[in-house]
Amino acid sequence: MLVLLGCKNFKCSDLKSEVNQTNYLQNRLPLREMPYLELPPGAIRPKSWLKEQLQRMADGMTGHLDEIYPQVLGPSNGWLGGDGDGWERGPYWVDGLLPLAYILDDADLKAKVSPWVEWTLTHQTEDGYIGPVPFNTKPEIMPGVQRSNRKDWWPKMVMLKVLQQHYNATGDERVIKVLTNYFRYQLKELPNRPLDDLTFWANRRGADNLQVVYWLYNITGDTFLLDLGEIIHEQTYP
Structure with missing residues (x-):
């Protein structure tokens, strides 16, 4: 991660970069002000x-x-x-x-990189789910291949970071819509299917999820993201 010092007194327009300058985000209230701002890939x-x-x-x-x-x-x-x-x-x-x-x-x-990002952005289900579609029956075991737990929250957290980085690098507005829909899906699902529903990994790595939730909040200002953040924090192992 690349960061910029002294962001309080820094004007984004001063940076000589071809990257979309809306990517230089400060936390919205009620989040605490950040002492550093992340620079997009390629800056x-x-x-x-x-x-x-x-x-x-x-x-x-x-x-x-x-x-x-x-x-x-x-x-x-x-x-x-x-x-x-x-x-x-x-x-x-x-x-x-x-x-x-x-x-x-x-x-x-x-x-x-492109096929992975494109498939994820173009195959979101109506309810907001992203990622591999679960099998209707127990999948055949293939040595060295992880075919089970497709609805586990944990792998989604890694792809959330991928989509965040893709947006920071390209300004692809589809990311904002897809993440907004996915986080609404999480807000609905997590009370009944918590982070550790299928494996313990998401329960241990909830902060990976949370950082993208707050990043999106800083862009859209959608207050439901703060409610989701509270749920993720409560379900994450301390």
């Missing part, structure tokens, strides 16, 4: 040693994991609409690949 370009390290990631496993691990990250992945792996591994990979793609301004990496 700062790496040079020298750091650029070399990032390029090594792009040239190595990070940039080619779909080719190395196709049984999990190939077209059968549930986050691409397939009937294969549908839990955390795909979102985890894209969560690192997306910022790398935009920091390096690498067209090939952006092309690898």
Whole structure:
């Protein structure tokens, strides 16, 4: 995460960046004012040693994991609409690949990220659910492939960060609509199906969910997000 010092006295218009300046958000009331503001992916370009390290990631496993691990990250992945792996591994990979793609301004990496983001944005259900569709019957066990617990809250939290980063990098307004609908879905579902409904991971990592809830609140001002934040906080392991 890149941050900017002295944001209280900083004017976003002073930053020489091609990134949409509405991304430089301060907390709305009643949230506490932030001492730092996050810079969107691509606002700062790496040079020298750091650029070399990032390029090594792009040239190595990070940039080619779909080719190395196709049984999990190939077209059968549930986050691409397939009937294969549908839990955390795909979102985890894209969560690192997306910022790398935009920091390096690498067209090939952006092309690898795009199908994951597009499928998630275009396959939201009417009730607001995002992610792999659960199987009607118990899925066949495939060694090394996580096919169960598709409705678990935890993998969604990773994809929420992906969508947040995608918006920060591109300004894609579809993200705002999809996240708003998903968080309304959470507000309705969590009282009856809490974070630890299927696994304990979301119960331990609720802050990952919460940070995107408050980020969206700072953009839209929708007060239902504050109510959702309270529920997520209460359901998260202290």
